[in-house]
């Protein structure tokens with residue numbers, strides 16, 4: 251499964267492998283793998299030269315190997331090198347020698363009028379230690395101004411491989427169309443700014459055996475992580491077999507939020523779905539008359555899975571209802587206002603921590619920041635850490651939303667979601683996700699699988715809609731439930747027909 255490794259873990263694997271190999275072998279393999287990809291991207295003899303940017307460290311060494319290999323393949327290569335202040339590593343010095351001995355030419359800076367068939371970014375990799383300044387910053391800005399295929403070596407220069415943040419308050423990083431990353435995949439290429447900067451990510455393992463890699467605690471959220479939870483339905487089933495979901499929210503002026511969550515629950519297979527309003531809400535949804543409407547203050551939630559928060563507001567009634575739900579035994583999804591209420595109340599926080607039934611929290615970065623008492627910037631600066639911290643603090647399953655949604659489990663396991671697109675950056679899509687999480691819980695899914703699968707399907711549904719021309723611009727939350735239904739039924743259809751135990 252798609253393991254993601256921290257920089258510390260990659261360094262550990264690299265050292266262990268290097269100790270068993272001739273000097274420079276890993277860099278040579280990196281150079282060969284990246285040159286093969288570069289030649290594929292060029293798709294034949296290029297009309298224009300390839301520009302290779304080489305930095306002061308071993309990422310620059312990889313760049314020299316690529317340059318030498320491309321030159322050897324007959325490609326016209328120009329190299330711009332930012333030399334290091336001290337001595338380069340022995341393998342980088344050797345690679346520089348190879349590049350110098352090749353037909354590649356060296357230039358002092360990127361020519362203003364240069365036209366390239368491909369730019370290879372080998373400025374900085376996992377050794378990036380501070381924001382880019384001076385010549386390096388100018389080079390990155392120049393690369394980003396050119397409309398051209400850009401292949402980043404290991405990590406787009408300027409991007410933090412662990413967090414997906416561009417280093418520095420006003421930092422810059424290479425916007426790559428492709429990234430070939432070495433030894434193992436890295437979380438920062440898939441979350442926060444990572445998806446925009448890395449482009450398509452390819453992994454070159456450099457011959458390092460899986461067995462030599464440290465056990466990963468972070469994975470890409472892909473179907474093998476959760477697909478066993480999709481079970482075909484038995485003929486001998488009825489609506490009571492698929493659980494009840496109650497969505498609690500809909501304060502005055504926010505009636506739409508719980509309805510979106512409820513529709514998502516209905517379209518993803520919950521047996522019965524209720525909307526329980528904290529404030530005399532609507533009595534009927536004429537688009538989805540299957541939904542049932544109740545008053546949250548008097549509704550009996552026993553036996554239901556509860557999705558609390560969409561449009562819930564912060565009234566005294568909302569707080570009282572939330573306290574009761576936290577004390578109850580129903581599986582809970584806490585979203586939006588329910589999260590804000592918990593963040594503002596030590597009393598609600600201790601009730602949440604003390605729960606025995608599963609809780610899934612679905613904060614966006616600002617809601618997560620409120621829970622942690624920090625700014626949204628701090629959360630975004632290390633999304634994995636923020637999600638894990640909330641999961642540990644409240645013994646809950648946490649879905650930290652945004653590009654590259656992070657799912658963190660109370661035991662420290664974490665995943666980064668690769669599906670979804672900016673079409674989801676519109677009001678109400680989070681309500682749909684919360685309803686979907688609640689629906690899977692109500693159908694008996696373990697909380698871990700429900701959180702992982704809900705996030706993946708929500709993104710996949712948006713990707714399908716975009717492929718059909720519905721978005722990303724103008725995609726609406728209300729279009730998601732039907733698309734989620736299609737994704738879910740396909741997942742079930744792909745599962746081996748084992749089903750549940752037939753009733754005797």
Ligand SMILES: NC(=O)C1=CN([C@@H]2O[C@H](COP(=O)(O)OP(=O)(O)OC[C@H]3O[C@@H](n4cnc5c(N)ncnc54)[C@H](O)[C@@H]3O)[C@@H](O)[C@H]2O)[C@@H](O)CC1
Pocket residue numbers: 264268276277278280305306307308309310311312334373374375376377378379380381382383386403404405432
């Ligand atoms: N060591 C090895 O065995 C291998 C290393 N590999 C490559 O080596 C890279 C890591 O090499 P390094 O550890 O040398 O690190 P980098 O090449 O990523 O960069 C580190 C160098 O840049 C300087 N530096 C860091 N941030 C800077 C900034 N903002 N402005 C100016 N200078 C800055 C550091 O002082 C150091 O000289 C990997 O990303 C990968 O590309 C690969 O060749 C695989 C094998």
Ligand SMILES: Nc1ncnc2c1ncn2[C@@H]1O[C@H](COP(=O)(O)OP(=O)(O)O)[C@@H](O)[C@H]1O
Pocket residue numbers: 586614650651652653654655669670671672673674675676677678679680681682683708
């Ligand atoms: N740029 C993006 N790429 C991928 N997913 C996104 C993007 N922007 C938002 N999303 C997803 O859309 C949903 C938005 O939820 P949220 O911020 O709670 O919005 P709302 O409260 O309006 O429903 C989340 O699932 C989030 O991960």
Ligand SMILES: [K+]
Pocket residue numbers: 309371372373374375402403404405406407
């Ligand atoms: K790089």
